[in-house]
Amino acid sequence: MNDNFVRDLILADNASGRYGGRVHTRFPPEPNGYLHVGHAKSIMLNFGLAGEFEGICNLRFDDTNPTKEEAEYVESIVEDVSWLAGHADFPTFYASDYFQQLYDWAVDLIRKGKAYVCDLSGDQVRETRGTLTEPGKNSPYRDRSVEENLDLFARMKAGEFSDGSRTLRAKVDMASPNLNMRDPVMYRILRAEHHRTGDAWCIYPMYDWAHGQSDSIEGITHSICTLEFEDHRPLYDWFLDQLGVFHPQQIEFDRLNLTYTVMSKRKLLQLVQQGVVESWDDPRMPTISGMRRRGYSPQGLRNFARNLGVSKTNGITELEKLEYYIREDLNRTALRVMVVLRPLKLVLTNYPEGQVETVEAVNNPEDASAGTRSVPFSRELWIEQDDFRETPPKGYHRLYPGNEVRLRYGYIIKCHDAVKDPQTGEITEVHCTFDPETRSGQQTRKVKSTIHWVSAETAVPVEARLYDKLFTVENPNEAPEGRDFTAYLNPDSLETVQGKAEPSLANARPGDRYQFERLGYFCADKSTSAGRPVFNRTVGLRDTWAKLQSQLSG
């Protein structure tokens, strides 16, 4: 991570000897959904800082609400963190590991007269909490004796009371201008199967009661979290001080927001449940698993996160920045191949029928060690429909009657005519002649354009899924009146095409990343099977021609 105020604070603590120079962070997700790219920022910050100061970063699951949490999510989170970090070598903990300690501490607070069992219902608690401008009212149960509280709390734990009938509350200040301090609930009665503790407990700690103490137990020095917890910090400090235990420093930073997507687990879950997307790892999702499936590389994601910057300003980062870092990494690493996505038949009328030669193609111009490969060339080829125009627009350098282009790694060809379907007028075939003196590698004349192609006879059929933005507006969270963010869903976020690929693609395995020359970066989907590859478009190449065209058309 680049310079940021969090590092400055750690530096200051190290200089003052506050934690003895120790730096111990943690990444604390709730296992109630899949991780998204916003979490990637937090992961990079926490793991990055720990690494930089030769400290440790824990993965800790804040699993205090069994009604929303599942083992599936735990597994996905471990996988995503490992993938992003590039290793699985980090200590993993669960807040549920601390349930007994938390319970004991709650008893301690009761003994100190700092917590009480409250018989108010949820509605009553809300009614007596006051408002932003008016103080709350003390619960009528606030002054129960320590003995009664101890007895009641033990019986809560023992399962004597029904769900929701009682809570344990901290005795802080019902008149505090900070609503979090108005006797917050510490425990609720909840009979739900916990993904790790099963039915061992029927009372569960609230996040506010669990989080600070979990950090304390783990010896976390710098507890880095997002802005919305800023006004919970006084409460966390209060708990720690009442308990007299190790006191981490909480530091709040701005969460990542990205244009053209949503970043709350609630909304992402909604998209999954409504079937708007296929799953949590749908390549259109801003989830880490979705991005992985789409073909984003961990290095690209890391570079992005590193360059984000960390502050306390609530902003929205442009998607283009993410795409820049993904392209940057893929440009360095992805093997080039030739694939035609919208095939148009091209016939070289002067090329001998039945003849096949092979041409050498560079695997990665950015990396000589990637070597070369042989690609078959013949009389009948597939080219991109976009690469031929019967009547070329201004500035169009590709194929049109009378024009010459180079076939990548092949010959210079000249277009003579196009064959049309007499019924529809649709162009079905383009006829060209090739110049045998211009084979790739020769010193020959220059042409303005080079196009890619696939030899028809040996072409491998491929499916390509072309993804576009999931939403049509930069910030779908700002929904029109009466509608929610789904009002802005992009109906064209997925287009599937059937293309033709050079033979080497027949061996693509799920997760393999390529650059389809002149088109974009693609990643073999998990549904890829032998001889039948399916590709997800990771991100397109920058397309100055398309930009030019959209400018002309307004």
Added chain:
RNA sequence: UGGGAGGUCGUCUAAUGGUAAGACUGCAGACUCUGGAUCUGCGUAUCGGGGUUCGAGUCCCUGCCUCCCAGCCA
């Protein structure tokens, strides 16, 4: 409205009283057997008003705007 936190190019972030900098985006050009990559150049910003100071994005006062909080969610 009470409390908390923020406002620097279009976007995200630097500048820690001393020439407002970088990245992304945009625009223009060079180069190119990918209209990719690469290279070069250009543009745009300190929320407003006062004050302190030789000097203010930074300190003080004041106004404005934005975000967060009234779950037995996290």
